[in-house]
Amino acid sequence: METKSAAHCETCTGVLLRKLASAGVRPxxxxxxxxxxxxxxxxxxxxxxxxxxxxGSIRFAPTLGTIYNTLNEFARCGLLREIAIYDAKLWYDTxxxxxxxxxxxxxxxxxxxxxxxxPDFKIPAPDGTLIKxxxxxxxxxxx
Numbered sequence: 001m002e003t004k005s006a007a008h009c010e011t012c013t014g015v016l017l018r019k020l021a022s023a024g025v026r027p028x029x030x031x032x033x034x035x036x037x038x039x040x041x042x043x044x045x046x047x048x049x050x051x052x053x054x055x056g057s058i059r060f061a062p063t064l065g066t067i068y069n070t071l072n073e074f075a076r077c078g079l080l081r082e083i084a085i086y087d088a089k090l091w092y093d094t095x096x097x098x099x100x101x102x103x104x105x106x107x108x109x110x111x112x113x114x115x116x117x118x119p120d121f122k123i124p125a126p127d128g129t130l131i132k133x134x135x136x137x138x139x140x141x142x143x
Contacts, residue, residue, distance in 0.1 A: 012036065023077040030062050034070045038080070043095040045083070045110040083110065085137065100136035113138065 016035045020027045027035075037055050038046070048067045055061055062070070071092055074080045083091040085103055091110050093101075100113040118136070125131045 012040065019079070023074075023079050025073060025077050025079070029060070030066055031070055031073075033058055033060070034062060034067065035074075038074070038092075039094060043093075043112075045091055045093050045101075047089055047091055083135070083137070085110070098133060100138070102138050102140055104140045104142075106140075106142045 013032065013036075016032055016039065017027050019039065020031065020035060025031060033055065034051065037051055038044075048064060048071055051067050051071070052062075052064050055067070071080060075082045075092065078096060079094075081093040081096045083093055083101065085091060087105075089108075093110075095112065099115065100118050102111050102113055103109070104111075113136070121134055123131065123134065
C-alpha cells in the first residue's frame with residue numbers, strides 16, 4: 001500500500017515530467033531534481049546560489065555549473081524568467097508572465113509588485129519593432 005507522501009511524490013513527478021516535456025526539455029534525473037526544488041514551492045524568485053544551497057542535501061546534489069546550465073535551459077524554453085539586477089546577480093522567476101518587481105537592496109530580496117500598484121504603460125515601439133516585454137524593478141532601501 002502506498003503512503004500519501006509517496007503518492008504525492010508520484011503525482012509531482014508526473015506533473016513535472018509533463019511540464020518539462022511541453023517545453024521541449026529532456027527530463028534527466030538532475031533536471032527533475034532541480035525542477036522539484038524550483039517549482040515545488042509555487043511562484044518564487046531565486047538565484048542559482050539559492051538553489052545550490054537548497055539542493056545540497058539531496059543524494060546526488062547538482063554542481064553549481066549544472067544548476068546554471070539547467071536554469072539557462074529552463075529560461076530559454078520559457079519555464080523561467082530571467083531578471084538581471086544591476087549588482088551582477090541574475091535572478092530567476094517561476095512566474096513568467098508580465099509583471100514588475102521590488103528589489104530590497106538591504107536584504108537582497110526580490111518580490112512582485114501588486115498588479116493594482118502598477119501604472120499602465122503606453123509606450124509605442126519604434127517602426128519595425130514590437131515590444132516583447134517591459135521590465136520594471138523598483139529598488140528599495142530601508143530608511
